[in-house]
Amino acid sequence: MAGEKITRDMFDQLMVPCYAPAPFIPVRGEGSRVWDQHNKMYIDFAAGVAVSALGHCHPALVEALTRQAKSLWHVSNWLTNEPALILAKQLTESTFADRVFFCNSGAEANEAALKLARRYAHNHGGHEKVEIISAVNAFHGRTLFTVSAGGQPKYSSGFGPKPANITHVPFNDTIALQECFERFGDKICAMILEPVQGESGIFPATEEFLHLARHLTSWHKAALIFDEVQTGVGRTGALYAYQSAGVTPDIMTTAKGLGGGIPIGAMLTTHEFASAFGAGVHGSTYGGNPLVCAVASQVMEIVNTPDFLKGVKARGEKLIAGLNRINERLSCFSEIRSAGLLIGCELDGAWRERVPDAIAAAGKEGLLVLAAGPQTLRLAPPLNIPDEDIAEGLARLEKALLKGFGKK
Numbered sequence: 001m002a003g004e005k006i007t008r009d010m011f012d013q014l015m016v017p018c019y020a021p022a023p024f025i026p027v028r029g030e031g032s033r034v035w036d037q038h039n040k041m042y043i044d045f046a047a048g049v050a051v052s053a054l055g056h057c058h059p060a061l062v063e064a065l066t067r068q069a070k071s072l073w074h075v076s077n078w079l080t081n082e083p084a085l086i087l088a089k090q091l092t093e094s095t096f097a098d099r100v101f102f103c104n105s106g107a108e109a110n111e112a113a114l115k116l117a118r119r120y121a122h123n124h125g126g127h128e129k130v131e132i133i134s135a136v137n138a139f140h141g142r143t144l145f146t147v148s149a150g151g152q153p154k155y156s157s158g159f160g161p162k163p164a165n166i167t168h169v170p171f172n173d174t175i176a177l178q179e180c181f182e183r184f185g186d187k188i189c190a191m192i193l194e195p196v197q198g199e200s201g202i203f204p205a206t207e208e209f210l211h212l213a214r215h216l217t218s219w220h221k222a223a224l225i226f227d228e229v230q231t232g233v234g235r236t237g238a239l240y241a242y243q244s245a246g247v248t249p250d251i252m253t254t255a256k257g258l259g260g261g262i263p264i265g266a267m268l269t270t271h272e273f274a275s276a277f278g279a280g281v282h283g284s285t286y287g288g289n290p291l292v293c294a295v296a297s298q299v300m301e302i303v304n305t306p307d308f309l310k311g312v313k314a315r316g317e318k319l320i321a322g323l324n325r326i327n328e329r330l331s332c333f334s335e336i337r338s339a340g341l342l343i344g345c346e347l348d349g350a351w352r353e354r355v356p357d358a359i360a361a362a363g364k365e366g367l368l369v370l371a372a373g374p375q376t377l378r379l380a381p382p383l384n385i386p387d388e389d390i391a392e393g394l395a396r397l398e399k400a401l402l403k404g405f406g407k408k
């Protein structure tokens, strides 16, 4: 293998074909910029998929990782470790939660949340309290339980019998939500919601919908679970989106940005709900790994300050202003939806439903962007992206949309 040329073709030869990656291979990153094998530079408006919260190779994260790498990499969950305890303290002190369960991804965090809600209901409400309410077009991960809780059949069909007793209501439809709770009543054990639906196209929940979900779950002694895997860790301009919505869940999941690029997931909850899990009831070999927790702790330290979070909002506004200017010139977006630095541009006219083409055109111009649903370009840059990279990225996006599709 030594000396052999690594090419994009190898992906098609070697990998299970779950993905269709771009024709170039990134090899290096710094801040909001990435370079490919041919030293071409890309402005990163994607941050993985809203993961690299502080950009690539942030010096403080590199320092935290190397320091931890020289002391302790891994212990089993028969032992605890200092970085995990420090991170748990940071997370509980900065949120509603009293207790934390660490795992390795967003799906695993949601799997833990759904299992906890079912177990709590089983202990306190009996064997019929199993109904889970979710939203149409929701996305909660790729395990069989989380694709079933998710509201997009394309991710859950064809895998055999699914976990049952999950009902989906149209997102932001308060009447449908009310009717659903009238139908299932006290048999409901949990409602799971994204405060901003991410994968389906960046759709923020209305305050009315979130408040009603809180009211109905409390009334029926069911858990309200907020999936903040994508919205968490400063992405929307609040540390967690629930904090600006003014609706507090019983269980919250976080992943993506928390590790700044290193895999981690966490489920946060109250003393009361946490009491439904005892030793051995749930677990994960790598959950709370010291290397990951040391990095995540540093991410939290940097992100969780009023100035940093104000900066996220300001950068979001700057990006939106630039996107509006592009739209004035090209009429390429029918709508721009956003929450902080989570932005969805719905492609319009000749561009409509051509998101993969737009991503490819951006790539050619040296810009990384994402899809969200069939019609939406998603932008989720690092939360600390400098002004000059916002400007350069916008210029490259405009060029891509002009060149790729021609001016209307």
Ligand SMILES: Cc1ncc(COP(=O)(O)O)c(C=O)c1O
Pocket (backbone or CB within 6 Å): 049, 104, 105, 106, 107, 108, 110, 139, 140, 141, 142, 194, 198, 199, 227, 228, 229, 230, 255, 256
């Ligand atoms: C809201 C939400 N929940 C869960 C997940 C799944 O996270 P992971 O891919 O880390 O399992 C995602 C990933 O995109 C997400 O956006």
